[in-house]
Amino acid sequence: MAFPTKVALITGAARGIGKAATRAFLDEGWAVALLDIDADTLDATMEELGSQERTLRLHADISNPDQIKSAFAELEAKFGRLDALVNNAGIAIFKPILETTLEDWNRVLAVNLTGPFLMTQIAAPLLSKTRGAVVNIASISALRASTLRVAYGTSKAGIAHLTKQQAVELSELGIRVNAVAPGPVDTAMAKAVHTPAIRADYHDTVPLGRYGLESELADAIFFLCSERATYITGQILAVDGGFEATGIGLPTLRRGG
Numbered sequence: 421m422a423f424p425t426k427v428a429l430i431t432g433a434a435r436g437i438g439k440a441a442t443r444a445f446l447d448e449g450w451a452v453a454l455l456d457i458d459a460d461t462l463d464a465t466m467e468e469l470g471s472q473e474r475t476l477r478l479h480a481d482i483s484n485p486d487q488i489k490s491a492f493a494e495l496e497a498k499f500g501r502l503d504a505l506v507n508n509a510g511i512a513i514f515k516p517i518l519e520t521t522l523e524d525w526n527r528v529l530a531v532n533l534t535g536p537f538l539m540t541q542i543a544a545p546l547l548s549k550t551r552g553a554v555v556n557i558a559s560i561s562a563l564r565a566s567t568l569r570v571a572y573g574t575s576k577a578g579i580a581h582l583t584k585q586q587a588v589e590l591s592e593l594g595i596r597v598n599a600v601a602p603g604p605v606d607t608a609m610a611k612a613v614h615t616p617a618i619r620a621d622y623h624d625t626v627p628l629g630r631y632g633l634e635s636e637l638a639d640a641i642f643f644l645c646s647e648r649a650t651y652i653t654g655q656i657l658a659v660d661g662g663f664e665a666t667g668i669g670l671p672t673l674r675r676g677g
Contacts, residue, residue, distance in 0.1 A: 422501040425474070426550075428645065429453040429495060429502060431482055431539065432509030434461040436607040437557065437641075440634035441506055444642045446471060453495045456509070457481045482509050482535030492542050502546035504645035507536035508557045510575075514568040514613065525571045532575035533582065540586055544593060551594035553645045556583050558601040558656055563664050576601075580656050587654030596653040598644045603660025606631040624671045627662030 428445045432438040433454035445452050446469065455478040456462040466477050476498050480487035495502065510532045513524045536556050547554070561569050562576035580599060587597040604610060604622045610631065614622070623629055640659045643649055658664045 423451055423499040425449055425451055426503040427451045427453065427495075427499045427501050428504040428506060429455060429478075429539075429543065430506040430508055431455045431535070434458050434465045436609065437602065437605065437634050437637045438506070438508040439465055440638035441508065441641045442469070442475075444635070444638040445504075445645075446474060448642060448646075450503070451475065451499060453478055453491075453499070455480055455482070455491055481531075482507075482539055483530040485538055488538055488542055492546075496546065501550055502543060503550045503552045505539060505543045505547065505552070505554045506557070506641055506645070507539055507554065507579075508641075509535060510557065510572075512569065512572040512609070514572075515570075516568060517570040520570050528571035529575050529578070532572070533578040536579060537582060540590075540597070544590060544595065547590075547595045548593035552596075553649070554586065554590075554595065554597040555641050555644050556586075556597070556599040557641075558583070558599040560601055560603045560658060560660050560664050562601055562656075563658065583656060584654050591653060596644075596649070598649075598652060598654065599656045600637060600640050600644065601656050601658045601660065601664070602632065602637050603658065603663040604631045605637060606633060622663075625663060625666055626660070627666055627670065630661065632659060632661060 428450050430438050430441050433442050434456035442452050442454055451474040453476040459479045469475055478491040480491040513528055540554055556579050558579045559576040561573035562580045583597055583599040590597055637659055
């Protein structure tokens with residue numbers, strides 16, 4: 421018997437944007453399966469949420485097909501349905517292009533690109549029953565090059581095209597597929613790796629003049645999965661304060677030059 425409310429599966433749900441998205445879905449009355457590779461952080465998040473009837477803990481590596489299949493078996497056993505898949509889990513290795521190893525490259529693409537491909541393949545039969553939605557998390561690095569991100573940016577560019585490919589082909593099953601491309605967001609990762617100088621550079625380049633909030637990304641993700649977006653598919657929505665749209669000269673314009 422299917423769960424009486426809608427169900428979302430969110431990968432990388434233990435922290436950051438994934439955790440914020442989990443809260444957004446729960447606040448809207450959905451049930452959420454939280455999948456993450458970091459068992460300790462996942463446990464802490466589950467304890468913090470405290471909604472055991474409407475949550476499910478799934479410990480898995482999305483680049484491992486056997487672990488994904490086991491996770492979906494648990495989801496189906498508890499909820500019996502799936503209405504939305506949010507492919508949020510990802511990793512970044514920041515290195516100059518000539519210092520990026522084959523191991524670095526393979527791991528980033530395995531998690532950031534192959535993972536969402538595998539997750540969506542396995543989720544499709546369940547999503548087809550509910551005419552559900554997939555939201556892939558891309559990045560502004562998919563749309564414009566950034567230094568030190570050759571593997572990350574390429575993987576996210578792949579996600580942008582994978583989204584279109586999935587949208588076209590899965591439409592026959594009634595499944596919508598879109599992507600959200602975050603700009604600079606005030607996540608724990610950003611706080612750890614962005615120096616004051618880098619933060620100032622972003623402020624100079626983002627028209628809205630600030631980092632985004634995790635909750636702002638979560639709102640966009642939920643919208644694309646909701647009944648308010650039923651005629652939207654194959655789109656990459658940049659949630660970036662205008663960063664992707666900006667050319668040179670913004671700081672000069674602000675100074676009135």
